[in-house]
Amino acid sequence: MSRRLNVDVAIIGGGLVGSSAALALRTAGIDVALIDGRYCGAQASGVNYGGVRRQGRPPEQLPLAQRAHAIWPRLKALIDIDGEYLRSGHLKLAADEADMAALEIYAAKVSDFDLDLELIGHNELHRRFAFLGKGIVGASFCPGDGHANPRLVSTGFAAAARRAGVHVLENSPVTEITRNGAGFALEAGEGTDIAARIVINSAGAWADQFAALFGEPVPLTRIYPSMVVTEPLSPVLNVNVGMEGGGIYIRQVERGNCIVGGERGMPLADADFSRPSGEGALAMMNRAAALFPGLAHAHAIRVWSGTEASMPDRNPVIGPSRTTPGLIHAFGFSGTGFQIAPGVGEVLAELVRDGRSTTPIEAFSIARFASNAATSINRTIHGSGAGQNLEPQQRGV
Incomplete structure (x- = not known):
């Protein structure tokens, strides 16, 4: 027909x-x-991971990110569902002094874009975000960022x-x-x-x-980000978390599951499709457990990957x-x-x-x-x- x-x-x-x-x-x-x-x-x-963040974007993207930032709270009126959108805040962690310096430089560079970034030192960080393990020297916090369910x-x-x-x-x-x-x-x-x-x-x-x-x-090249989702857990963290320089990102949804990202999947013979690797999933969970002790004994229940375009x-x-x-x-x-x-x-x-x-x-x-x-x-x-x-x-x- x-x-x-x-x-x-x-x-x-x-x-x-x-x-x-x-x-x-x-x-x-x-x-x-x-x-x-x-x-x-x-x-x-x-x-994808489902991060709804402006923090960390290059300055030329921020006017567009700010425009989108005004749309996300209106999802229910716009598409009849809220998409599990939560304005939780986005915490970007510094593993060492060089990373902290990079966060400080970025905050100064984007100070005119109303991100309300807050630079947090070691002691204050661990007081406010007690779910963090050792080895983090500081962070940058963007309170207006958050996460949602991409599906x-x-x-x-x-x-x-x-x-x-x-x-x-x-x-x-x-x-x-x-x-x-x-x-x-x-x-x-x-x-x-x-x-x-x-x-x-x-x-x-x-x-x-x-x-x-x-x-x-x-x-254009193709990339294959890979994610892990855990079993439902008692509250482990209450913000969307990433690392300066990459390596891992994690969020916890209302029903308790944690979504963890930071590795790449492997393209199949048909490059339109990919699959995650067991080694990548294990690496992500080990990194997550090192940063967040509450995940030390969490079970991963699903792993997936997808195909994205990169410039x-x-x-x-x-x-x-x-x-x-x-x-x-x-x-x-x-x-x-x-x-x-x-x-x-x-x-x-x-x-x-x-x-x-x-x-x-x-x-x-x-x-x-x-x-x-x-x-x-x-x-x-x-x-x-x-x-x-x-x-x-x-x-x-």
Whole structure:
């Protein structure tokens, strides 16, 4: 069976960025198709750690993070669920004096962004956060940060978009996309033809393939963050915790489970998928037990991994294509996209509606990766969609 959709905007990728953009656009009265090769929210958006933090982000991301920060408390009104969002505070630990100095430098650098960072020395830290073990010299605390359940939030935005009237196409990989005088023609799934004036490329770890088809290759790589969840425990910690310089991050949810991250999974033969390793899970739990004595005898009940897109400068690509009118990119969040995604959705809606964003996004332009590659604006995908080997075929202007 075949069908045809005529929409204002086609969004490739039903993760949290794409689905929040779809909801924001539809709320503004714009007709939208949200297209995913599998299930909305099933990739990076649904398998990440769930940290909702601004602390530690580079300064150029903070205006966007602040915009998103105002959205998270409104989840219930926006998508009908709270997503287990909790503004618990985010504690970033320093293992030595060099780490503490780095936290102090960062706090000074972002002092104009209203993060309300508090630098805490050794004695005060252990007095206030008695769950900490030995070996921590200090910390930086951001009281307004927190955490949420990514499985609920990512699918919640997609469900809210569907209820609002967005055409949600799941298990519908984009197999062809052509720029024409009126906009774009896409083929998705088995026999769905879509005509759209605007296309948003939010295809996550597969977005580089779509960008390259329009003459904009980017140095995107895939990463496979791995998580462990423990059995329900009595209260062990009451804040979202990370380490300066990385290594481990941990949060405890209301029902008592602790979610621990800090290792990478292993890609499978099909690099769209990955699996965690037993050695990685053991390393994460040992680190957690060393930092938090209350976890010394905790049982891990589940381990998982997922596929995310990473950029070499750790900043995403957000903004208009430099080669193709009507094409907008939003991908490459390097494992830190969960918190800012709802803000990115609003920015994308502004770009569609107004041609500009009220939030500065110049640092995220795809032009920073510009090369001498061909920049023809009319290209076609031939293949089975995101995650496959796509061969561009140039079409006439």
